[in-house]
Amino acid sequence: MNTSSAISIRRARREDVEAIVKMLADDPLGRSRERIEHPLPSCYFDAFEAVDRDPRIQLVVAEDNAGAVVGCLELCVMPGLSSQGASLGLIEDVRVAMHCRSRGIGEKLVRWAVADARAKGCKLVELLTHHTRVDAQRFYKRLGFVPSHVGMTLRF
């Protein structure tokens, strides 16, 4: 399987949580922030339940044709007054499993999110990508995103 054609995007289920957290942790920035233990700490399942019952948030996974979870993305559609009361789509936690990179899986996930946000009336989709992730910035530019803003963060 060398293309994204055998990849399907579907809503994440509770049994995907471990695979998702592994992808979040398999990353220079994420490594120190996650806890990969067996069993997985319950905080992840609690967070999954909160995401799953929130009608404004969609956590989706990319699944290959063998049923393995190889990517994830979270989309939040947020109503607001600006731009004539248009909703805003925020994309977070985009990850593709290390061994499945460069197959168009990330592109499929992001295009899904953009299409879904647009279908829900968003006029703007935004995301923050760490300034060191130069490849990610190139990737998003190719999908039509513009590096128009500074993404400012405050971590406790």
Place this chain on the structure above:
Amino acid sequence: MNTSSAISIRRARREDVEAIVKMLADDPLGRSRERIEHPLPSCYFDAFEAVDRDPRIQLVVAEDNAGAVVGCLELCVMPGLSSQGASLGLIEDVRVAMHCRSRGIGEKLVRWAVADARAKGCKLVELLTHHTRVDAQRFYKRLGFVPSHVGMTLRF
């Protein structure tokens, strides 16, 4: 009144919508995106209703001691799996009325949002500020934010 001490932060009400939209429009970037008409287009009130009934979103205003709305901010608290299932706080649509700048009103709004996000279990608060808004970036840095990310946007 020269300080923010006479300013209170409170949840926005339907009767604040016009004042909020005026602030959104009174801005080089916002001007072309909003419609200031009398009466105000219903899209703004529809969006207000969507915001107001969403338990994850708070639209707040800064009110001076004469009861005038002189600032606004929207905070979205978004659950997610990353950082051990911590929620994320997203700050949007921060505005202070042109004639009330440099009085600490923006700082009061942002500090309120950061404290509220933290109280709700967020480990991270983030926002996007247009790369041309150099003053805004200096302001957020002073409040502890770091320009760690590139804010990428796709506008339809």
